[in-house]
Amino acid sequence: AGHIKIPVSDLLKNKKYDTFNPLVHGSAKIGPCRSLKITADRIIAGSNNGWGLFDTEGNALHLSKSEGFTKFCTAVALDNTQQCWIGTIDGLCVFKNGKTIPYNLTDSIFRQRVTDIAADKYNGVVVSTRGAGIIYIDGEKHYSLREADGLTTDLCGNIVIDDSIIW
Numbered sequence: 657a658g659h660i661k662i663p664v665s666d667l668l669k670n671k672k673y674d675t676f677n678p679l680v681h682g683s684a685k686i687g688p689c690r691s692l693k694i695t696a697d698r699i700i701a702g703s704n705n706g707w708g709l710f711d712t713e714g715n716a717l718h719l720s721k722s723e724g725f726t727k728f729c730t731a732v733a734l735d736n737t738q739q740c741w742i743g744t745i746d747g748l749c750v751f752k753n754g755k756t757i758p759y760n761l762t763d764s765i766f767r768q769r770v771t772d773i774a775a776d777k778y779n780g781v782v783v784s785t786r787g788a789g790i791i792y793i794d795g796e797k798h799y800s801l802r803e804a805d806g807l808t809t810d811l812c813g814n815i816v817i818d819d820s821i822i823w
Contacts, residue, residue: 698717731772
């Protein structure tokens with residue numbers, strides 16, 4: 657497949673995120689895009705068989721398959737420090753020192769299927785799960801919000817952050 661160049665500004669202006677899919681599939685070969693987050697200078701995309709980090713021209717900065725990581729990625733995000741967060745059907749992962757590794761192996765809450773990830777302006781990360789509610793990660797600390805705490809269910813979906821309100 658050929659390398660298709662689509663300026664990110666055009667994607668944002670026209671809200672045609674689906675147009676990015678051929679770029680990911682053609683130039684990075686990570687497969688059809690399941691999750692996509694765009695920042696000012698980076699694009700992170702997840703697919704059925706891994707994830708990739710790209711510059712705004714669509715050039716691959718990292719492809720998870722190069723490190724042998726080909727898990728089904730359900731959600732991806734970049735926080736304010738450009739830390740890559742990857743959600744899978746097996747839980748939450750982070751990209752550190754050239755490897756995609758499970759986040760916090762000691763706490764089973766992070767082994768639930770991830771449905772969405774979003775970063776707030778305070779450098780916190782919000783993780784939505786299918787079975788463990790919502791998790792807020794603040795540095796080395798984390799907080800969970802579950803059905804027992806007032807959520808209508810522990811099976812959560814998409815996240816939208818509006819200033820300091822998490823929807």
